[in-house]
Amino acid sequence: MRESSVTIHDVARHAGVSAATVSNFFNWPDKLSERMRSRVETSVTELGFVPNMPARQLRRQRSGIVGLSVVNASNPFFAGIATAVEQVAEDAGLSVVVGSSHESADRQEKFLTLFEQLRFDGVVVAPSDDELEPLRQRRDRGTPVVLVDHEDPDGRLSSVSLDHREGGRIAAEHLVTAGRTRLLFAGGPEGVRQVARRLEGCREVVSGIAGTRLEVARSADLDLTDGEEMGRWIAGLDQDERPDAVFAGNDLHAIGLVNALVAQGVQVPDEVAVVGYDDIPFAARAAVPLTTVRQPIAEMGRAAARLLLDEISEPGREPRDVVFPPELVVRASAP
């Protein structure tokens, strides 16, 4: 792909100037008149030309760097993905730099532009939202891109993801089978594909059972602090209003939630059972060991890195999707 992309000569032809002028535009813009600068700039923009890296990179064609854009590298789920990507990349002689979008599409865009301008060998992205077009365009321009924790409904990007509907289903089935009848889904915004799928899975199970209800509560950030806040809110509800089971958006949220419930004198799991999502290393080591839907984090990270290495060595190959099954891990918080 990279070989067929726009060259400095295409820009020169398009702008009706010499290649040397285009070179000056990039290296010593002050040498050009304002008029000439804007003429070259227009062609650069229209053709989508990305200037080359410094010589060392150019001569060996590859930067030796993989970019990783995740939602939040402080979340142990993404930290685990990053560590796994680093291990596989390192074995292939590549370094990894990581940016956290914190769910901001702008920030993700900034990282992607940077990674592309610097001619990184490829990028792995856990997208900030469902808008994948900027990612697809970058792949079309020659930067290998692999999604992790997200699929591409158009099938234009390789991806590693989990069957989240099934994840929602097995969590709900476990709670309902244990006799719980008032379920609360404590998740992030439903607009996020992964969350919407889990909720669908929950609904499928609950809707088939008379006398069982499912409510939804939103949380701005799926972290410990927000989990604790939601736990205090649940503890403050009247007994007959209170859910007897919570399915939390991730393990951090669940651990915070359990912590606050216990601190407020609510028995976990007797009064409220709690199921998390991810199975981060701390889930098993929390004050109340956490029942959770396990995502095989390290395997997912490694699979994403391997897909990327394949795309780097064989540009333009057909996108592939690797879908992992979720797995329920039963511990004390919801036996």
Add this chain to the structure above:
Amino acid sequence: MRESSVTIHDVARHAGVSAATVSNFFNWPDKLSERMRSRVETSVTELGFVPNMPARQLRRQRSGIVGLSVVNASNPFFAGIATAVEQVAEDAGLSVVVGSSHESADRQEKFLTLFEQLRFDGVVVAPSDDELEPLRQRRDRGTPVVLVDHEDPDGRLSSVSLDHREGGRIAAEHLVTAGRTRLLFAGGPEGVRQVARRLEGCREVVSGIAGTRLEVARSADLDLTDGEEMGRWIAGLDQDERPDAVFAGNDLHAIGLVNALVAQGVQVPDEVAVVGYDDIPFAARAAVPLTTVRQPIAEMGRAAARLLLDEISEPGREPRDVVFPPELVVRASAP
């Protein structure tokens, strides 16, 4: 600083070629003969010339990016540092990319070279080891560099650190005051300055008390898995050989250690008291809530980012050191 650094014209003069030839060297090396390439390359290396970023960066002088090199971004201590640096940088309109050295000086060097070549606005480094010369040289060449979790004994780099000797002292005093007489220091390699300081602090306390001993056990990685391994080893010792108190290198290690001790039927804290280091968010939420030496992680990250912003806006300013005091947080693992 940056204004006074080596220019492409210096390289041209040094190599006895035109500036255009140096430009070609960086942009179209194939245009030059092998002899000419090697001539320019020699001058570039001897003068320490770093080629410029693509035009957009060059024209606004700054890349808008801060580089962060930490030992391991998956460790909640460094993840907390990263989040705090991101927040301060974001408020100043800068993005942050993060690399994990995993204690490899080579990998750290790779990141630093990359950050410098890409003309990042500045870098924050939690060093992989005590060798700071490469960092000092980069600052001398005009890239603002701030240390975090480490000081510069030569005073040439700004730094944010903690008084680790005091940290070792307060942990040991707490254990000794509680009547513990057989202390085990479970740390990383003593060659690491931070660890050596904590051990010094411990020794100062223990050496003043007759009938109290201090032994040292090393751990390759200060993580949950290694902590669990050490916990199993301690549980397997004869009663009279076994320490009655452990001061662990960090909280991850301590949490793993407590977990394994409890799983093997050793009572924590009755038979073995355990003190961690860092006060990561999970310390308070572990199965046995952890007594630990608190590092003010978010404050340290923010302080490092602020020092860096100061150096960016006022290049060449005098290095400053911010030293935080440690604080003992007493919980169930060592009351």
